[in-house]
Amino acid sequence: MNEDQIAELLSGNIVYLLAALFIIVVILKGVRIVPQSEKHVVERFGRLRAVMGPGINFIVPFLDVVKHKISILERQLPTASQDAITRDNVLVEVETSVFYRITEPEKTVYRIRDIDAAIATTVAGIVRAEIGKMDLDEVQSNRSQLISTIKASVADAVDDWGIEVTRAEILDVNLDQATRDAMLQQLNAERARRAQVTEAEGRKRSVELQADAELYAAEQTAKARRIQAEAEAYATEVVAKAIAENGLEAAQYQVALKQVEALTALGNGSGKQTIVVPAQALEAFGDAFKLLKGRG
Template identity: 30%
Template structure:
């Protein structure tokens, strides 16, 4: 028969050993704490701050020391919702802010402020309203760097005793009212149209200036070309006249040759199709008389083989000379008559030499 007392004693011993083992495990578990990198742990002994645990393996006194929630020591980025802000010109704008901060003292962040995230948000909102309230809308839209700097300085000073360091504050968006946005868009559109019109006018002005300059240069070059051509033409004519003049004087022409060339030039006077009246100069008769005298003189200079009276010429040479002389005299008389009739029919024409005035 089994001894009941000894069996109960064995069970008690086994239970006690189990309790002791569980107690030891619990003690060991509560004594050892592993802190991750970039985190810090606050240890309280009997409800009072005892020390700050660094990353790594740390030992605590079980049932005496208590570890508070770990504090993140990395730089944190917090984006706050849009906040309505009234500007100096009484316009309500919505401003989104982003704050970059880092916990530098875990003890101060735990004991100096209850909720440092909420405190940073409220402090950012009040400081933002204070800074933007002294600016108008145009300055608020164009002075972001100035606003960011003022916010960072104020937040860094206020959060220093909380164990925080504010490294950067950014305005993510500034949204004016819709009516103001429409007005701003119209203003910008008008400004762009004005600049476009100015640029177009400047381009047109430059184009006209260049075209005028091109025309001026072209006219100058054309005038220079005409000048050079006229000079060369005049030089050529002068040289031609000089050569003709020298040739004439070198040939020593007599009155008969000049009269002959004068008669050759007369048909050119009436060469124009628009000539309705041809005035024969009085010098034409003199020229014809000269030609007749020349032919007559040559006829008289022809030697005769037999003494024959001048009234009875014989031979083909004498007959040709007399016919030419007669024709020249008739032409001179006809030209003289035509010139006289022309002077009579033309009013205001002076009488020629040898004519009755």
């Protein structure tokens, strides 16, 4: 084999090698593997050609170019603070945090330059607008409702940018020192008022219970007197009935019984005592004892 043949063979092999190398480069440039957490924006001659999702994708080599690689993972904006004035003219400083993710990269790439700054500005404006509709007490007590309103408003505002707002948080609502001092005084005054109301209600309840007790005692006394009166009336009725049936003898018997009971009570008195009884009384007692003996 002469030198010309060798040179011709080498040149043919180089052509084959170059062709093989070109085919390999074309294949490598035409096949794109996109990670699960990304989407790739493809351009052709400077215009949007396609958006490639996760997995194996094919493009036209040398014509199509992967211009943007966009992460679709959830992102968190840096914590932002903005001043706002409530409906009752109280200046507050609100700390917010927003989480979002890109769902349509072609909108994010071609419609907005700095997406984080745009979202932060939008959130600040919405927070000021919503807090301006509420009193300070409502901001403090209805924070969950305020968060939901802010999230919905931000989601509507950034929809044209291909973004989904996944979460919005109000981390803190700060007040200036003068407002805090005024609120503390108001809180102390409210506590004092509640204590006075509680004390007054206690005194009122005590008076009501005392009145109930007195009323109950009066009712019981009246009941006892009524029972006693009924007993005395019954006794009088029995005596009257006995007199009607037995005549004067029954009346004398009752008088004699009372005289004996009185004499017995005097005799049972404490200490030594002398009882002087007139002669007429002795005769009466004698008659009473006769009656009692006759009854016995």
